[in-house]
Amino acid sequence: MINGKDLKPRDISTIGGQLTKIELMPLPAPFDKPGMAPELKEAKPEWAEKYCAELDGIIAIDTFETPKTKEEQDALVQKFLRGVEKMLSEETNKGIIQALNLSMEYCAKCNTCSEACHIFQATNHNELYRPTYRAEVLRMIVKKYFDKNGKLIPGGKKGVMVKFIGGDIDLNWETVARLGELSYRCNLCRRCAQVCPLALDNSYFAKEVRKIFSQEMGLAPKPLHDKGSQLQLKTGSSTGVTKAAFLDTIEFLDDDCEDLMGTRYVTPIDKEGADILLIHNAGEFMAWPENPTAFNILFNEAGLDWTLSSDLMGYDNVNYGIWYDDLQAKKVAIAQNEAAKKLGVKRIVIAECGHAHKAAAVVADRFYPGSDRVPVQSFLPLLRDLIMAGKFDLDPSRNDFPVVLHDPCNVVRQMGIVKPQRDILKAVMKDSKYYEMKDHGVNNYCCGGGSGFAIMSAMNFASYRDNVASRMKLKQILEAWGEDVVLSEGPKYICAPCSNCKGAMREIIHNYGLSRYNIHYGGLVELVVNAMTKFDTPYMEFLRDE
Amino acid sequence: MFLTIFCWVALICFFGASFYKAYKFAKMPMHGRQDLYPIPLETNERMHYGGSYYEDDKWYEKPRHHNLKGEIIDMLAEMLFIKKLFIHQNSLWWISYALHLGIYAALGWTVLLFIGAFVGPASVFGSIIYLLTIVAGIMAGVLMTVGAIGLILKRLIKPEFKNYTTPQEYFNLFFLLCVSASGLLVWLGDKSFEYGRNITRAMLGIKSFAESYPEGMPIILIVHILLLGAVMIYIPFTKMSHYVGKYFTFHKVIWDNEPNLPGSKIESEIIKQSKDPKPSNQWSAPHYQPQPASEEAVQK
Ligand code: SF4
Ligand code: SF4
Numbered sequence: 001m002i003n004g005k006d007l008k009p010r011d012i013s014t015i016g017g018q019l020t021k022i023e024l025m026p027l028p029a030p031f032d033k034p035g036m037a038p039e040l041k042e043a044k045p046e047w048a049e050k051y052c053a054e055l056d057g058i059i060a061i062d063t064f065e066t067p068k069t070k071e072e073q074d075a076l077v078q079k080f081l082r083g084v085e086k087m088l089s090e091e092t093n094k095g096i097i098q099a100l101n102l103s104m105e106y107c108a109k110c111n112t113c114s115e116a117c118h119i120f121q122a123t124n125h126n127e128l129y130r131p132t133y134r135a136e137v138l139r140m141i142v143k144k145y146f147d148k149n150g151k152l153i154p155g156g157k158k159g160v161m162v163k164f165i166g167g168d169i170d171l172n173w174e175t176v177a178r179l180g181e182l183s184y185r186c187n188l189c190r191r192c193a194q195v196c197p198l199a200l201d202n203s204y205f206a207k208e209v210r211k212i213f214s215q216e217m218g219l220a221p222k223p224l225h226d227k228g229s230q231l232q233l234k235t236g237s238s239t240g241v242t243k244a245a246f247l248d249t250i251e252f253l254d255d256d257c258e259d260l261m262g263t264r265y266v267t268p269i270d271k272e273g274a275d276i277l278l279i280h281n282a283g284e285f286m287a288w289p290e291n292p293t294a295f296n297i298l299f300n301e302a303g304l305d306w307t308l309s310s311d312l313m314g315y316d317n318v319n320y321g322i323w324y325d326d327l328q329a330k331k332v333a334i335a336q337n338e339a340a341k342k343l344g345v346k347r348i349v350i351a352e353c354g355h356a357h358k359a360a361a362v363v364a365d366r367f368y369p370g371s372d373r374v375p376v377q378s379f380l381p382l383l384r385d386l387i388m389a390g391k392f393d394l395d396p397s398r399n400d401f402p403v404v405l406h407d408p409c410n411v412v413r414q415m416g417i418v419k420p421q422r423d424i425l426k427a428v429m430k431d432s433k434y435y436e437m438k439d440h441g442v443n444n445y446c447c448g449g450g451s452g453f454a455i456m457s458a459m460n461f462a463s464y465r466d467n468v469a470s471r472m473k474l475k476q477i478l479e480a481w482g483e484d485v486v487l488s489e490g491p492k493y494i495c496a497p498c499s500n501c502k503g504a505m506r507e508i509i510h511n512y513g514l515s516r517y518n519i520h521y522g523g524l525v526e527l528v529v530n531a532m533t534k535f536d537t538p539y540m541e542f543l544r545d546e
Numbered sequence: 547m548f549l550t551i552f553c554w555v556a557l558i559c560f561f562g563a564s565f566y567k568a569y570k571f572a573k574m575p576m577h578g579r580q581d582l583y584p585i586p587l588e589t590n591e592r593m594h595y596g597g598s599y600y601e602d603d604k605w606y607e608k609p610r611h612h613n614l615k616g617e618i619i620d621m622l623a624e625m626l627f628i629k630k631l632f633i634h635q636n637s638l639w640w641i642s643y644a645l646h647l648g649i650y651a652a653l654g655w656t657v658l659l660f661i662g663a664f665v666g667p668a669s670v671f672g673s674i675i676y677l678l679t680i681v682a683g684i685m686a687g688v689l690m691t692v693g694a695i696g697l698i699l700k701r702l703i704k705p706e707f708k709n710y711t712t713p714q715e716y717f718n719l720f721f722l723l724c725v726s727a728s729g730l731l732v733w734l735g736d737k738s739f740e741y742g743r744n745i746t747r748a749m750l751g752i753k754s755f756a757e758s759y760p761e762g763m764p765i766i767l768i769v770h771i772l773l774l775g776a777v778m779i780y781i782p783f784t785k786m787s788h789y790v791g792k793y794f795t796f797h798k799v800i801w802d803n804e805p806n807l808p809g810s811k812i813e814s815e816i817i818k819q820s821k822d823p824k825p826s827n828q829w830s831a832p833h834y835q836p837q838p839a840s841e842e843a844v845q846k
Contacts, residue, residue, distance in 0.1 A: 091825040098574035166712030199795035215829035416598025442596030
């Protein structure tokens with residue numbers, strides 16, 4: 001095993017064995033004492049035997065059984081190279097080729113991006129997780145095995161010139177397998193790209209390797225593909241919830257809301273020609289039903305002309321394809337747009353799900369002509385305007401507990417929605433209880449759940465997510481409040497207006513035992529409903545228990 | 547005569563190859579959106595905190611705002627000052643900026659030489675040009691030399707740089723160092739950069755090299771001219787041509803948040819691209835293969 005500080009890009013081809021071991025960044029109080037923070041889980045021998053634990057002992061791709069025979073190993077390398085050729089093709093990889101080529105060609109190796117990466121920091125600067133590491137490996141492969149037009153040179157280039165230009169790598173199955181795993185150590189948060197003096201983006205390399213694995217080799221983590229986008233395309237939702245189950249759930253939620261708040265709000269479903277089609281992340285209905293219920297209360301109270309859809313692809317806004325597979329992303333986005341067109345709504349409003357914001361509004365924006373597109377917008381400006389217009393009677397003193405706002409990367413850095421959520425929070429709570437993390441807004445750090453990690457828990461991957469990918473977020477939360485607030489008795493609330501981020505927060509709270517500090521998490525709309533003077537009962541469960 | 551032709555070839559190659567490179571990037575297909583905020587094209591308030599038009603309810607009905615001033619200021623700050631490096635990695639900025647400022651000074655020096663070839667130092671304007679040429683020339687030589695040595699040392703000493711640096715990348719820096727160092731050596735014997743004016747005069751056909759150097763050209767000058775020309779021919783073919791790339795990475799990639807609205811230019815481009823033939827080298831995974839009719843119907 002190579003010490004993470006000494007690791008070089010070429011070492012990825014090391015034959016056999018685990019390449020390096022993760023060391024973890026120290027955390028602030030109260031996790032600065034020995035034994036307070038959990039350790040990473042090692043892969044069980046039977047997992048490591050079957051899947052690829054050769055990178056850092058973590059296994060992300062639960063469909064990728066490592067090749068055992070020489071033939072299988074060679075076949076893997078050849079398949080990968082064919083995938084790289086397609087990645088480099090202007091025809092096959094049209095949707096990213098210009099941006100990818102620029103990032104491939106121009107890196108100045110200045111390392112400005114490294115310090116911006118929460119994974120690199122969380123692993124105590126292990127070279128493997130430097131944003132440029134996987135980029136450099138891919139660059140070396142391209143320089144050695146492809147001509148300047150991106151055509152594969154069987155056996156690769158030979159001689160000193162290839163070493164001179166930086167193609168000094170021997171591609172073996174270990175390299176391919178490790179690169180595949182390494183592509184799932186990056187949250188695709190693009191924080192590194194934001195600081196690059198040349199505006200290059202290292203997340204492309206992680207995503208392109210994921211794409212090669214999925215699109216060429218048919219290998220993607222099950223929660224993203226088989227149980228994710230494939231399931232969504234078949235049943236309408238990645239949760240597997242069918243139309244009938246969805247309708248039942250909504251009825252149940254409306255009843256529940258009436259029982260709790262004393263007022264019945266009927267969720268409109270399939271209302272043709274409505275102004276707004278609201279689409280939730282369907283995971284909310286199961287895991288955080290108070291969130292869609294809060295939307296129901298707010299939209300009905302405001303008298304909006306809105307509806308949910310029960311159409312296949314109309315009630316789940318997720319689009320996992322944007323993390324690993326272009327075709328899946330396109331199929332899902334097109335189907336969601338079709339569902340909106342069928343209802344004849346004027347606009348799609350995306351509820352609290354960050355990646356769905358980006359997928360529907362930004363990524364899908366150039367999938368088909370604008371005239372065929374139902375306009376897509378975020379719920380945030382809509383809700384901000386409703387609050388500013390005085391549609392709800394709000395008492396900020398009802399949210400009388402420390403709240404720290406987490407910014408979902410897709411909403412801020414990748415879509416530029418920064419102020420509305422702050423305007424909303426300022427209207428529903430006192431300034432003295434509102435906390436910002438040191439790096440916030442477009443400079444935020446990923447929650448650790450980005451790019452699919454929030455839903456990936458096979459083998460020991462959850463341990464990587466919670467202890468590595470989410471480590472910086474925990475540090476930020478603890479530092480934003482400070483030790484006194486963290487250790488104070490009253491409840492504290494992490495406001496994460498995104499389903500995936502909430503998934504990550506749930507795991508952070510669980511992994512580090514934050515419940516003992518009375519720390520809770522949830523969305524933004526819940527705080528708005530909780531501030532409504534109309535209701536006597538507090539909206540959040542943890543307040544009712546008090 | 548050879549040197550005069552070589553100088554012209556170098557200049558033409560530099561600009562020609564750089565434009566060709568830009569043309570190649572420009573004609574690549576339009577990519578999916580890669581917006582990364584803050585984007586300076588947004589309103590003054592929003593560009594500071596990274597906001598966008600998506601902060602408006604019914605954004606698609608609102609007029610689009612193009613903050614040209616913000617874009618130009620940000621672009622100049624990045625081009626002339628390498629702002630992001632200054633903010634995010636100040637220790638490297640000093641060395642890198644020395645090299646870049648040296649190159650800018652060398653470009654300014656070249657322009658001044660061409661002007662100086664026409665106006666002698668006798669007039670007020672001519673003497674200003676004469677003085678500026680000397681200042682720019684010294685700046686170019688010193689800053690490029692300091693920057694290149696600094697960057698080579700940093701790459702050799704610091705493992706986090708060394709492990710990622712290819713032989714060609716050392717060579718590139720060394721090449722620049724040779725150009726600037728040889729320039730400084732020439733300057734030691736020619737404090738007013740007369741040789742530069744002689745080159746431009748020869749290039750413009752005003753006075754040949756032979757006339758300017760009746761006793762023959764110093765070897766170091768010949769070496770310097772050859773190196774300077776060679777580096778100009780070489781740069782566009784390497785990643786040192788990032789002056790081309792940087793335009794695209796900022797303007798056409800991370801700042802391009804132009805939405806695909808009905809009737810927009812983006813929409814026409816999408817319609818045009820949708821008529822492109824299907825790729826001949828399609829991906830091979832099972833879900834990329836034609837679906838059974840029943841499944842396709844579900845997916846539609
Ligand atoms: S900041 Fe940009 S140029 Fe510098 S190493 Fe990172 S990707 Fe390369
Ligand atoms: S995209 Fe995010 S996680 Fe990935 S390398 Fe960049 S900063 Fe790190």
